Amino acid sequence: MLVTLKVFRFNPDVDKKWHYETYKIEAPETDRILDLLEKVKGHFDGTLSFRRSCAHGVCGSDAMRINGRNQLACKTLVRDLGDKITVEPILGLKVIKDLIVDMEPFFDHYKTVLPFFINNDPLPENGKERLQSPEERARFDETTKCILCACCTTSCPSFWAGETYLGPAALVTAHRFIFDSRDQAASERLKIISETDGVSRCHTVFNCTMACPREIQITKAIGELKLAMITGKLD
Amino acid sequence: MNIHQFDVIIVGAGGSGLMAGLYASRNAKTAVISKLYPTRSHTGAAQGGISAALGNVEEDRIEWHTYDTVKGSDYLGDQEAIEFMCQEAPEAVLELEHMGLPFDRTPEGKISQRPFGGHTNNVTGKPVSRACHAADRTGHMILQTLYQQCLKNNVNFFDEFQVIELLTSNGKASGVVAIELATGELHVFQAKAVIMATGGHGRIFEVTSNAYAYTGDGAALVLRKGIPLEDMEFFQFHPTGIYKLGILITEGVRGDGGVLINGKGERFMPKYAPSVKDLASRDVVSRAIYTEIRAGRGVDGSNFVYLDVRPETVNKFAEIDGRTNPDGTKYTVTGEQILKKLPDIIDFCRVYLGVDPVTQMMPIQPTAHYSMGGIPTNKYGEVIVDDHNTTYPGLYAVGECACVSVHGGNRLGTNSLLDLIVFGKHAGLKAAEYSSRVPFEDLPQNPEANVKNELDGLRQGSGKESVYDIATDMKKVMFDLVGIYRNEKDMQTAIDKIHELQQRYSQVKIVDTGRIFNTELINAWELGNMLQIAEVIAISALNRQESRGGHSREDFPKRDDQNWLKHTLVTKQGKELKISYKPVSITKYQPKERVY
Numbered sequence: 001m002l003v004t005l006k007v008f009r010f011n012p013d014v015d016k017k018w019h020y021e022t023y024k025i026e027a028p029e030t031d032r033i034l035d036l037l038e039k040v041k042g043h044f045d046g047t048l049s050f051r052r053s054c055a056h057g058v059c060g061s062d063a064m065r066i067n068g069r070n071q072l073a074c075k076t077l078v079r080d081l082g083d084k085i086t087v088e089p090i091l092g093l094k095v096i097k098d099l100i101v102d103m104e105p106f107f108d109h110y111k112t113v114l115p116f117f118i119n120n121d122p123l124p125e126n127g128k129e130r131l132q133s134p135e136e137r138a139r140f141d142e143t144t145k146c147i148l149c150a151c152c153t154t155s156c157p158s159f160w161a162g163e164t165y166l167g168p169a170a171l172v173t174a175h176r177f178i179f180d181s182r183d184q185a186a187s188e189r190l191k192i193i194s195e196t197d198g199v200s201r202c203h204t205v206f207n208c209t210m211a212c213p214r215e216i217q218i219t220k221a222i223g224e225l226k227l228a229m230i231t232g233k234l235d
Numbered sequence: 236m237n238i239h240q241f242d243v244i245i246v247g248a249g250g251s252g253l254m255a256g257l258y259a260s261r262n263a264k265t266a267v268i269s270k271l272y273p274t275r276s277h278t279g280a281a282q283g284g285i286s287a288a289l290g291n292v293e294e295d296r297i298e299w300h301t302y303d304t305v306k307g308s309d310y311l312g313d314q315e316a317i318e319f320m321c322q323e324a325p326e327a328v329l330e331l332e333h334m335g336l337p338f339d340r341t342p343e344g345k346i347s348q349r350p351f352g353g354h355t356n357n358v359t360g361k362p363v364s365r366a367c368h369a370a371d372r373t374g375h376m377i378l379q380t381l382y383q384q385c386l387k388n389n390v391n392f393f394d395e396f397q398v399i400e401l402l403t404s405n406g407k408a409s410g411v412v413a414i415e416l417a418t419g420e421l422h423v424f425q426a427k428a429v430i431m432a433t434g435g436h437g438r439i440f441e442v443t444s445n446a447y448a449y450t451g452d453g454a455a456l457v458l459r460k461g462i463p464l465e466d467m468e469f470f471q472f473h474p475t476g477i478y479k480l481g482i483l484i485t486e487g488v489r490g491d492g493g494v495l496i497n498g499k500g501e502r503f504m505p506k507y508a509p510s511v512k513d514l515a516s517r518d519v520v521s522r523a524i525y526t527e528i529r530a531g532r533g534v535d536g537s538n539f540v541y542l543d544v545r546p547e548t549v550n551k552f553a554e555i556d557g558r559t560n561p562d563g564t565k566y567t568v569t570g571e572q573i574l575k576k577l578p579d580i581i582d583f584c585r586v587y588l589g590v591d592p593v594t595q596m597m598p599i600q601p602t603a604h605y606s607m608g609g610i611p612t613n614k615y616g617e618v619i620v621d622d623h624n625t626t627y628p629g630l631y632a633v634g635e636c637a638c639v640s641v642h643g644g645n646r647l648g649t650n651s652l653l654d655l656i657v658f659g660k661h662a663g664l665k666a667a668e669y670s671s672r673v674p675f676e677d678l679p680q681n682p683e684a685n686v687k688n689e690l691d692g693l694r695q696g697s698g699k700e701s702v703y704d705i706a707t708d709m710k711k712v713m714f715d716l717v718g719i720y721r722n723e724k725d726m727q728t729a730i731d732k733i734h735e736l737q738q739r740y741s742q743v744k745i746v747d748t749g750r751i752f753n754t755e756l757i758n759a760w761e762l763g764n765m766l767q768i769a770e771v772i773a774i775s776a777l778n779r780q781e782s783r784g785g786h787s788r789e790d791f792p793k794r795d796d797q798n799w800l801k802h803t804l805v806t807k808q809g810k811e812l813k814i815s816y817k818p819v820s821i822t823k824y825q826p827k828e829r830v831y
């Protein structure tokens with residue numbers, strides 16, 4: 001199929017302002033958008049820059065706005081979109097070059113929710129694992145899937161309105177630990193996310209859930225966090 | 236010029252680099268440098284599990300794990316190192332659990348385990364549940380957990396910094412030079428110890444499960460310093476990659492009862508491995524698939540077969556095989572259980588193939604997956620330079636870029652993640668200990684000069700050749716001529732072609748003259764590494780006149796212990812590659828014929 005691919009371009013070394021470039025590419029409909037970008041880079045313009053690594057939706061490198069929706073370029077196929085495709089950087093983070101944005105603010109938010117397991121009890125005496133029932137494990141399964149691609153956070157109007165909002169991805173991480181029966185820092189994390197830039201700024205717009213390439217029920221997870229804050233209970 | 240000083244520098248933030256970072260930073264000033272954000276590392280793609288003889292769901296023993304690994308390696312693995320790794324395995328997995336890793340659980344709340352290729356009960360010969368797993372995203376959980384623990388322990392990170400040179404002074408490692416991708420600036424890192432943890436190089440092959448980042452940087456950097464690479468001819472082709480794309484379908488699918496089906500609708504693995512059938516080790520299964528395809532029994536006469544995990548198929552063959560649950564009841568699965576055990580696999584198939592594995596078969600073909608060879612080390616991650624196990628002071632290597640060698644001629648599934656954790660820890664400890672008792676070496680004069688020259692050279696190439704085209708040609712040459720089946724004629728052709736490609740590479744054209752995220756320049760630099768590694772692989776493979784593990788010669792179809800029970804070492808001297816050998820460590824297990 002002959003695809004018309006329109007790509008957001010900005011090269012800080014030479015451009016004062018961003019613009020769009022259009023490329024016509026012959027591609028099978030099973031091509032990933034990432035394959036198209038590679039073809040542009042290989043055949044049309046070597047300066048086109050974007051991040052990528054795994055090429056199958058597990059490393060979180062290539063979140064982009066594709067036909068107006070946040071998606072991973074490696075997990076979106078031509079056949080999902082048809083022959084007119086527009087690719088732009090995700091919103092709300094500073095564009096550094098072409099499709100590459102500054103991810104630092106995103107990772108900073110992640111780091112504020114104590115994104116690590118905390119349990120200060122002595123280890124089991126036999127040196128074995130801490131026990132956890134399959135039900136307890138299932139309680140937070142959903143939020144362990146996050147690959148930190150930022151599709152969710154950069155689709156959220158509250159984040160666009162102010163970069164200080166922790167954003168869905170950081171809240172998903174908080175959820176992963178708060179609902180882990182082995183973790184002991186739930187109350188500290190709940191306190192962090194109850195502050196001004198935390199959960200209260202989620203207005204249940206559902207953009208995040210729609211955008212998540214891992215199909216995490218993000219709005220539901222945030223709802224569970226809100227409930228835990230009100231009731232002080234984790235079940 | 237930006238100059239930094241650390242006791243220990245770790246190049247790479249995958250499972251092995253992070254584990255090393257966690258341990259080294261306890262006792263030494265440590266930094267981890269990575270070209271990707273740590274959580275983007277390829278460890279995150281690992282699906283099936285990490286092995287340890289915990290015996291959580293059925294009887295298992297460390298000695299069985301050891302023997303299976305030796306046998307899996309086709310007797311090329313160093314037995315002393317294998318014993319060490321398998322011995323440490325239970326503690327390593329439990330340590331991950333203690334760090335919070337969300338393993339799946341048994342009804343009693345213990346870490347859940349599943350069968351995997353080549354892992355057996357040594358008494359009955361039946362597959363044993365040894366792979367500890369977190370759904371089908373075990374690697375993702377390991378990567379996340381280790382990164383999180385590093386944050387908790389304030390490990391220093393330099394994210395999106397690409398190391399372009401290893402610095403050495405007076406025959407010792409003395410630091411690295413890196414380019415900061417966001418600015419294009421060079422940084423010199425002075426260090427007492429450098430740990431390479433850069434992962435593999437599967438991107439030299441056309442069909443691969445490997446990430447774009449798998450360009451063999453670490454191995455190439457070390458080779459340039461006159462340090463050898465070991466057993467590079469041993470590259471694993473995983474039997475089940477998604478047709479054409481190469482995306483991996485974990486062996487866990489077969490562990491859970493999935494079977495391979497040829498174009499005539501027959502299950503063919505019992506012919507090749509009567510005892511464990513579809514769960515034979517990877518080299519055996521990949522060759523079986525190729526043999527079927529060559530005999531015209533691919534699907535529609537094409538070059539793929541099916542992997543079938545539909546519940547009715549699984550249940551039918553489980554019944555025929557007499558497979559039982561640990562409690563002795565008949566083994567059966569439902570569609571829902573498949574969905575729960577293999578969520579990511581199902582997602583991949585739906586997205587990339589438009590196929591639903593619960594109701595349809597998956598078209599698969601072998602995919603280039605894992606490098607058994609790499610930078611030679613001992614079990615402490617110390618880099619070895621010769622057949623007397625002489626170490627290179629201050630230099631360490633861990634993970635897929637290293638060759639300990641615990642995988643020998645063929646790695647068993649789940650043993651790589653284990654390798655990362657066990658040897659990552661020991662290399663971290665050893666490097667920190669070493670750095671506490673030696674001074675900093677002086678850096679070479681103008682430490683960044685070489686890198687500058689090299690990058691400028693690329694930028695100013697005469698401009699006829701495209702990185703993309705050379706890469707495409709290299710991948711095809713390697714997959715077609717130095718792939719699953721090899722012979723002298725093909726490999727000689729491959730070597731000639733690689734030399735041609737190297738010539739073309741010297742005239743590569745770079746249009747991007749900018750500094751900020753000049754990914755074109757970086758891709759070109761990486762291509763240079765890949766061409767170098769491809770040459771080493773082809774030369775090592777041509778030299779080894781026998782078939783062993785993942786190295787199958789049509790012209791030498793048998794294993795030859797008399798002449799070839801030894802490791803290959805390849806060293807670069809000027810432009811020439813020189814071959815020498817290193818003996819295999821054998822403790823308890825004398826080589827014998829390998830049948831599954």
Ligand SMILES: Cc1cc2nc3c(=O)[nH]c(=O)nc-3n(C[C@H](O)[C@H](O)[C@H](O)COP(=O)(O)OP(=O)(O)OC[C@H]3O[C@@H](n4cnc5c(N)ncnc54)[C@H](O)[C@@H]3O)c2cc1C
Nearest residue numbers: 247248249251270271278283284398434634635649651652
């Ligand atoms: C799809 C797939 C599934 C797998 N499943 C399993 C499994 O179930 N069980 C199992 O045991 N094994 C599995 N493996 C194998 C295993 O996952 C890998 O061998 C292992 O994760 C490699 O880890 P590593 O630490 O060596 O490297 P990686 O995790 O790949 O990390 C490499 C690091 O090096 C950095 N780097 C590279 N070059 C440079 C440079 N020049 N400068 C700076 N940084 C650099 C990268 O940024 C990255 O951080 C699988 C592999 C694949 C591809």
Ligand code: FES
Nearest residue numbers: 053055059060074
């Ligand atoms: S490249 Fe890894 S998620 Fe797309």
